[in-house]
Amino acid sequence: xxxxTGWWDDFFWGSxxxxxxxxxxxxxxxxxxxxxxxxxxSKNRVANAIANxxxxxxxxxxxxxxxxxxxxxxxxxxxxxxxxxxxxxxxVDFPPFWAGSLAIAxxxxxYATETFRGAFLGVDSGQIEAARALGLSNLQTFIYVRIPxxxxxxxxxxxxxxxxxxxxxxxxxxxxxxxxxxxxEQAIGYTAKxxxxxxxxxxxxxxxxxxxxxxxxxxxxxxxxHLEIAK
Amino acid sequence: MIFDLELILDSxxxxxxxxxxxxxxxxxxxxxxxxxxxxxxxxxxxxxxxLAAPAMAYIYIFRGTPILVQIFIIYYGLPQLELxxxxxxxxxxxxxxxxxxxxxxxxxxxxxxxxxxxxxxxxDRGLKEAASALGLSARQRFIYITAPIAIRLSLPAYxxxxxxxxxxxxxxxxxxxxxxxxxxxxxxxxxxxxxEVFLSLMVIYLVLTWMIxxxxxxxxxxxSRHVRSEI
Amino acid sequence: xxxxxxxxxxxxxxVDKFFGDFxxxxxxxxTVARGERVVVCGPSGSGKSTLIRCINRLEAHSSGxxxxxxxxxxxxxxxIDAVRREVGMVFQSFNLFPHLTVIENLMxxxxxxxxxxxxxxxxxxxxxxxxxxxQDQAEKWPSALSGGQQQRxxxxxxxxxxPEVILFDEPTSALDPEMISEVLDVMIDLAKxxxxxxxxTHEMGFARSVADKVVFMDQGEIVETGPPATxxxxxxxxxxxxxxxxxxxx
Ligand SMILES: Nc1ncnc2c1ncn2[C@@H]1O[C@H](COP(=O)(O)OP(=O)(O)O)[C@@H](O)[C@H]1O
Ligand SMILES: [Mg+2]
Numbered sequence: 001x002x003x004x005t006g007w008w009d010d011f012f013w014g015s016x017x018x019x020x021x022x023x024x025x026x027x028x029x030x031x032x033x034x035x036x037x038x039x040x041x042s043k044n045r046v047a048n049a050i051a052n053x054x055x056x057x058x059x060x061x062x063x064x065x066x067x068x069x070x071x072x073x074x075x076x077x078x079x080x081x082x083x084x085x086x087x088x089x090x091x092v093d094f095p096p097f098w099a100g101s102l103a104i105a106x107x108x109x110x111y112a113t114e115t116f117r118g119a120f121l122g123v124d125s126g127q128i129e130a131a132r133a134l135g136l137s138n139l140q141t142f143i144y145v146r147i148p149x150x151x152x153x154x155x156x157x158x159x160x161x162x163x164x165x166x167x168x169x170x171x172x173x174x175x176x177x178x179x180x181x182x183x184x185e186q187a188i189g190y191t192a193k194x195x196x197x198x199x200x201x202x203x204x205x206x207x208x209x210x211x212x213x214x215x216x217x218x219x220x221x222x223x224x225x226h227l228e229i230a231k
Numbered sequence: 232m233i234f235d236l237e238l239i240l241d242s243x244x245x246x247x248x249x250x251x252x253x254x255x256x257x258x259x260x261x262x263x264x265x266x267x268x269x270x271x272x273x274x275x276x277x278x279x280x281x282l283a284a285p286a287m288a289y290i291y292i293f294r295g296t297p298i299l300v301q302i303f304i305i306y307y308g309l310p311q312l313e314l315x316x317x318x319x320x321x322x323x324x325x326x327x328x329x330x331x332x333x334x335x336x337x338x339x340x341x342x343x344x345x346x347x348x349x350x351x352x353x354x355d356r357g358l359k360e361a362a363s364a365l366g367l368s369a370r371q372r373f374i375y376i377t378a379p380i381a382i383r384l385s386l387p388a389y390x391x392x393x394x395x396x397x398x399x400x401x402x403x404x405x406x407x408x409x410x411x412x413x414x415x416x417x418x419x420x421x422x423x424x425x426x427e428v429f430l431s432l433m434v435i436y437l438v439l440t441w442m443i444x445x446x447x448x449x450x451x452x453x454x455s456r457h458v459r460s461e462i
Numbered sequence: 463x464x465x466x467x468x469x470x471x472x473x474x475x476x477v478d479k480f481f482g483d484f485x486x487x488x489x490x491x492x493t494v495a496r497g498e499r500v501v502v503c504g505p506s507g508s509g510k511s512t513l514i515r516c517i518n519r520l521e522a523h524s525s526g527x528x529x530x531x532x533x534x535x536x537x538x539x540x541x542i543d544a545v546r547r548e549v550g551m552v553f554q555s556f557n558l559f560p561h562l563t564v565i566e567n568l569m570x571x572x573x574x575x576x577x578x579x580x581x582x583x584x585x586x587x588x589x590x591x592x593x594x595x596x597q598d599q600a601e602k603w604p605s606a607l608s609g610g611q612q613q614r615x616x617x618x619x620x621x622x623x624x625p626e627v628i629l630f631d632e633p634t635s636a637l638d639p640e641m642i643s644e645v646l647d648v649m650i651d652l653a654k655x656x657x658x659x660x661x662x663t664h665e666m667g668f669a670r671s672v673a674d675k676v677v678f679m680d681q682g683e684i685v686e687t688g689p690p691a692t693x694x695x696x697x698x699x700x701x702x703x704x705x706x707x708x709x710x711x712x
Binding site for chain 1: 292294295296297298299300301303304307308309310311312394397398399400401402404405412415416419423425426429430432433436437440441
């Protein structure tokens, strides 16, 4: 444990970066998932095709490749853009935080697209008909009947997506974001205790995973409270 | 932006030189991981606490931490321990290839055992009761009734996990291995053409994903022949 | 005649319904007057559900006309909403909203559609629950109730919108035998109070004692219509006779 002396605060700040990355990517994930599922459910052929391409590509290629492409690719694009204005510019760096959150959110968003789509289609059509028969408008039916049923269906798989998301944040160390894995690498340079230090990173992630799992469990309990009393 | 077609045509054969390594990583860890998964599953459903608890802890830890961290702990971390350096496993753990196989197998094992458990839990109770009523022992029930049905039930999730594993093999590039991603990163470091190289590689991975999905689709179809002939 | 015309609530004229190439309704005509109790029966797949689902436009008919209280059912959303306010529906599978308590199920549509006050809605809901004799379950989740109780809640939910006519699609088919009568009793009470009802059911005892008119459908057509006495005792069509033999032989 004494190898960690002096590094605790670095790990703390590193963890904070992970948390920030997680929440930014989470919001973007939900956004991409909603747009993707809406596009998949729409009757517009072009939207269907784009959304299908999106999920096929982002679910079928390694996460690290997407991340590298985003990081190096966006830097090149930005540099090219900057050179239009100032030919002397040599290199513009795209912030790894944003390259990372975008890449991760696009990846997990492709899974969320399928989850949201499935939840939409999974809502018992009888409930929708009952709402219609009672005279609720389309919008009212959507808000008061479909959404409450949908989020209950989406919650368990979405919980898994959040776990994937938190774990994928570790990849961003590869492009130099100063999160926990990156901190560990630096600490190893001084202490030569890689086992201990990487174990600390693992423990931090296990803590995050546990928090997410417990939160999702609580939400599920709340979502299914109407079923508990029955038994 | 204009793509350098020559570079693409040049780099694809180079990256394909790493295909063999990618496939070795995939198939070896899949076989080892699946074997591990079966052991973990049997421990979990053994009904004996001393077996079930370690299996659960193992699954919890390996699913709760990033695979990249696991790879780093095994490759960079373990040599710190004298115990490891003097063990018979050292020839394996000294090499990045051995470490990648170990890490990927340990990781997949945790995920696949959960998939199999889902399959076992999904087997209709009535069938098991029917088998006991016919006088089959617990072991016979598992081998002849539960396992075959559970395998078929787990197949879709298993195929998704094979795709995940294939994507994870790309992380071997972070511990100096020259799989397809490793080669691509080298080329990009030399040419600084991330779009051409990474996008081409994504296409190659998409083809692999597609082939995995097709194969499992074919297996699933064969395994559910009896379902369709009934209808 | 003009007097009679005034009292027609549901008028189905020459209605066809296609699902792709398949014709589920063939030139169906049906008139239901205020206060009338109509029972629709027929073999499975004969188009009974399709007919009543067209009446509140859960399905759109392909041709012909359907008028509810003088409003013609067209694609006009305003008209559909107006019609649905006057037509209640009870489903075979209850379709209670599982995430809302019993009383919330009853209060939802009045809140959203009629936009009446919460206290008013609660009072109305309790009144309707009393009408189906289930007021003590108001705060429970639907899944905590038996099938018969759930179906009575569904009837109360429809009643809260104060409909001119209630459609029932096999309301007792999903119930255990011992629960059928508690639902039928509620329906009989409604009939006695003068509610207009169109009811798809195979409960022939109910049809005989409550219905003013029994409609027999087969293969998308209305084969025979008549008062229960004639319908059951001297059916005109062979198809009706065969159906009655099968259903009464149980
Ligand atoms: N949405 C639909 N799409 C295609 N066919 C349908 C649909 N709904 C009903 N049908 C067909 O229309 C026929 C009549 O169905 P339905 O009205 O439900 O019969 P019933 O209620 O008398 O049992 C059946 O053959 C059924 O298969
Ligand atoms: Mg029906």
